[in-house]
Amino acid sequence: MNLLELVESKLKHHPNRFKHILGVRERALELQAIYGGDIDAIETAAILHDMFKYDSIDAQTAWIKDLNEVEKYAKVPVAYHAIAAAYYAKNELHITDEKVFEAIYYHIWGKVGMNLETLIITVADFCEKNRTFHGAKTVYELSKTDLRKALILSLEYTIEYLNQDGLTPFYEQLEVLNYYKENPWNY
Ligand SMILES: [Fe+2]
Ligand SMILES: [Fe+2]
Numbered sequence: 449m450n451l452l453e454l455v456e457s458k459l460k461h462h463p464n465r466f467k468h469i470l471g472v473r474e475r476a477l478e479l480q481a482i483y484g485g486d487i488d489a490i491e492t493a494a495i496l497h498d499m500f501k502y503d504s505i506d507a508q509t510a511w512i513k514d515l516n517e518v519e520k521y522a523k524v525p526v527a528y529h530a531i532a533a534a535y536y537a538k539n540e541l542h543i544t545d546e547k548v549f550e551a552i553y554y555h556i557w558g559k560v561g562m563n564l565e566t567l568i569i570t571v572a573d574f575c576e577k578n579r580t581f582h583g584a585k586t587v588y589e590l591s592k593t594d595l596r597k598a599l600i601l602s603l604e605y606t607i608e609y610l611n612q613d614g615l616t617p618f619y620e621q622l623e624v625l626n627y628y629k630e631n632p633w634n635y
Contacts, residue, residue: 451495451541458499464578465501471576472497475588476568483595485564486547492537493551493569500532508532511539524618530555557606557621558599558628567595567633574602581609596633600625 449457459466473494480490500508508528509518512535521527534553537543550559551566558570575588575598583605591598603625607617 451492455495455499459502462502465498468576468578469495469498471578472569472572475572475576479568479572479591479595482592483564483568485568486545489545489547489551489565490568492543492545492548493555493565494572496533496537496541496548497552497555497569497573498529498533500529500536503529503532511535521618527556527618557603557618558624559620560624560627562624567599571595571598571602574606581605596628600628603628 455469456466459469473491476490476494477487479485480487500511505525505528509532511532512518512528517531518528521531531553534549537552538549543549547563547565550563551569553559554562554566555569555573558566562570571587571591575584575591583601587598587602587605590601603621607621607625610617
């Protein structure tokens with residue numbers, strides 16, 4: 449079974465999520481054609497990034513062996529689906545490329561000092577063609593000319609949505625946003 453079939457079968461009750469994954473893969477490869485980066489790593493990360501999205505928190509955290517990591521993200525349990533998928537890729541699928549691990553692990557808001565592959569997956573996840581929320585189209589248009597600015601805008605939108613819902617952004621989100629606002633991206 450190839451990776452796409454594996455994920456399609458895992459998400460058989462969530463066809464829209466599988467559609468999103470195909471959208472992220474398409475968008476990420478489009479960005480790769482502009483900015484470069486490892487095609488295989490980008491495609492693999494795109495396919496696997498959300499495979500545990502609908503698993504229970506217990507099932508997600510079962511893939512995370514380091515309890516300090518589980519504790520660290522306890523206030524933002526949405527992070528668990530990403531971390532679980534990164535460990536699954538590494539430990540169960542034996543995908544040893546660290547670029548794949550990082551891109552899956554940090555796909556929600558990126559990481560300070562992230563790889564180009566991670567940046568591409570993070571931006572593609574926000575603005576793939578099936579995304580309907582306000583901002584996705586603007587981020588996509590910007591991503592074609594300035595990937596760093598597209599990341600900044602996507603994080604600002606995400607923080608705005610959180611604030612609207614009365615939620616506080618996680619400190620890492622703010623750290624990533626501030627870092628890339630202040631530092632140029634070295635392509
Ligand atoms: Fe995700
Ligand atoms: Fe996603």
